[in-house]
Amino acid sequence: MSAAILFGSMAIMIALGIPIAIVLGVSSMLTLLAAGSPLGVVPAMMQATVQKFSLLTIPLFVLAGAIMDKGGISKRLIRLADSAIGPVHGGLGYVAVVTALFFAAISGSGTATVAAMGSILIPAMKRQGYDAGFSSALSAISGSLGTVIPPSITFIIYGMITGESIGDLFLSGIVPGLIFGLMLCIAVWVQAKKHGWKGDTKRATAGELWKMFLDTVWGLLSPVIVLGGIYAGIFTPTEAAAVAVVYSFIVGVFIYKELHLEELKETLFSTAKTTGMILLIIMNAGIFSWVLTQQGIAASLTEMALTLTDNKYVMLFIINIVFLCAGCVMDNTSALYILVPIIMPIAKALDINMIHLGVILVLNLSIGQVTPPVGPNLYVAADIGQVKFEDICRKMVPLLLMSLVALFVITYVPWLATCLIPGA
Known part of the structure; x- marks a missing residue:
C-alpha cells in the first residue's frame, strides 16, 4: 500500500509538470500520512540530509568552474x-571533446561545461561549415563528460549516499571518461568524412604551440593541483574544492586579468542559484530515501528484483535500462537519491563492486543529460546554436549510439573502472 501511494503520487505529479524537488517531498509526506506516521520527522530529516561537510564541495566546485570560465x-x-590539430577532418569536433575533458576536470558540472565551451565552439564550428545541429549536439554530449571526469558533483552525491570513498570514485571516472571521449571522436571522424567538414586553420609551429601552452598552463594546472592534492593525501575533496576556488580567483584576477567585479558578482549569483536548486532536491530526496527504508519498500523491491534473476550480468543490463530511462525524466541528483537506495x-x-556500479550509474545519467524530455544539456546547446530542439535531437543519434557502446564496454569490463584505484 505504501509503495503504491509513494510511486503513484510521484507519477501523477511528474505528469502534471510539478518540479521534482516538490514531487519527492510531497509524495513522501503523503506516504507517511497514509501509514499513520508523524510528520514531525520531516524537518529533522531534511536538516540531517544537508548537514554534511562533504556537501560543501558542490557550491565550491561550481564556483571554481564559473570563475575559471569568466x-x-x-x-x-x-x-x-x-x-x-589544424586543418584535419573533424578538427573542431575533436577540439570540442578534448576541451570538454579539460574543463570538466575544473567545473565538475556537465551543464556548466556546455555553457562555457559551447558558447565559443558552436559558432566557430558553424563558421567552418559544420552542421549547426551536429555542432550543438556534440557540444551538449561532450559537456556530459563533466559528470564522469573528476571532480564530478554526481560522484560526490553517489559517495554520500553509499558511503564509498569520493577519492576512489574520482579515480574510477578517469579511464571511463577517456573511453567516452574516444567514442565521441570516432563519431565525429565518421560524420566529418561523410560531409567533408574540415578546419580552415593551419597547424601551428612548435614554437607557436609552446607559446600558447605557456599561456594556457595556469588553467591546465587546476585539475592537476586539485586531483593531485586529493590523491597525495594533502587535502580532502572538500578542502580541494576550496583550493580550486582560491586558485581560480588568483589565475583569473592576477594572471589572466580577465575576471572583473561584474563577472565575479555574476558567478556568485549563478553559483548560489545552482546550489540552492541542488540542495532543495537533496533535502526532499533525503526524506524520500528514508521513507523507502522506513516503510520497508526498498527491502520489498530488492526481494522482487532478486526473484527475476540472480545473474549479476543480467542485473547490470536491467540497471542500465532503468537508469537510462530515469535520465530521460529526472535530474542526476533526484535519480541517485530515488534509485540508489x-x-x-x-x-x-549479487557481489557487484560498488565503485564500478557508481561509474555505470554516472555514465547512464551523463547520457540522460542529452536525452529528452529533460536533457538539460540539449536545451542549453540548442539555445547557443540557435537550432530547433527536434534538429539537435536528430543529430544526437550517432553520438548517442557511440556513447551506448562506451557504456556497454565499461559495464562488462569492471577493470576499466577500478584499474587506477590502489589495492582494487
Missing part, C-alpha cells in the same frame, strides 16, 4: 587545441 581559461584551452542492496547481494 577568467579566460575556456577560450585559451580551445585556441591551444585548435592550433595543435533500491539498487544498492541488490548490487551487494
Whole structure:
C-alpha cells in the first residue's frame, strides 16, 4: 500500500509538470500520512540530509568552474587545441571533446561545461561549415563528460549516499571518461568524412604551440593541483574544492586579468542559484530515501528484483535500462537519491563492486543529460546554436549510439573502472 501511494503520487505529479524537488517531498509526506506516521520527522530529516561537510564541495566546485570560465581559461584551452590539430577532418569536433575533458576536470558540472565551451565552439564550428545541429549536439554530449571526469558533483552525491570513498570514485571516472571521449571522436571522424567538414586553420609551429601552452598552463594546472592534492593525501575533496576556488580567483584576477567585479558578482549569483536548486532536491530526496527504508519498500523491491534473476550480468543490463530511462525524466541528483537506495542492496547481494556500479550509474545519467524530455544539456546547446530542439535531437543519434557502446564496454569490463584505484 505504501509503495503504491509513494510511486503513484510521484507519477501523477511528474505528469502534471510539478518540479521534482516538490514531487519527492510531497509524495513522501503523503506516504507517511497514509501509514499513520508523524510528520514531525520531516524537518529533522531534511536538516540531517544537508548537514554534511562533504556537501560543501558542490557550491565550491561550481564556483571554481564559473570563475575559471569568466577568467579566460575556456577560450585559451580551445585556441591551444585548435592550433595543435589544424586543418584535419573533424578538427573542431575533436577540439570540442578534448576541451570538454579539460574543463570538466575544473567545473565538475556537465551543464556548466556546455555553457562555457559551447558558447565559443558552436559558432566557430558553424563558421567552418559544420552542421549547426551536429555542432550543438556534440557540444551538449561532450559537456556530459563533466559528470564522469573528476571532480564530478554526481560522484560526490553517489559517495554520500553509499558511503564509498569520493577519492576512489574520482579515480574510477578517469579511464571511463577517456573511453567516452574516444567514442565521441570516432563519431565525429565518421560524420566529418561523410560531409567533408574540415578546419580552415593551419597547424601551428612548435614554437607557436609552446607559446600558447605557456599561456594556457595556469588553467591546465587546476585539475592537476586539485586531483593531485586529493590523491597525495594533502587535502580532502572538500578542502580541494576550496583550493580550486582560491586558485581560480588568483589565475583569473592576477594572471589572466580577465575576471572583473561584474563577472565575479555574476558567478556568485549563478553559483548560489545552482546550489540552492541542488540542495532543495537533496533535502526532499533525503526524506524520500528514508521513507523507502522506513516503510520497508526498498527491502520489498530488492526481494522482487532478486526473484527475476540472480545473474549479476543480467542485473547490470536491467540497471542500465532503468537508469537510462530515469535520465530521460529526472535530474542526476533526484535519480541517485530515488534509485540508489533500491539498487544498492541488490548490487551487494549479487557481489557487484560498488565503485564500478557508481561509474555505470554516472555514465547512464551523463547520457540522460542529452536525452529528452529533460536533457538539460540539449536545451542549453540548442539555445547557443540557435537550432530547433527536434534538429539537435536528430543529430544526437550517432553520438548517442557511440556513447551506448562506451557504456556497454565499461559495464562488462569492471577493470576499466577500478584499474587506477590502489589495492582494487
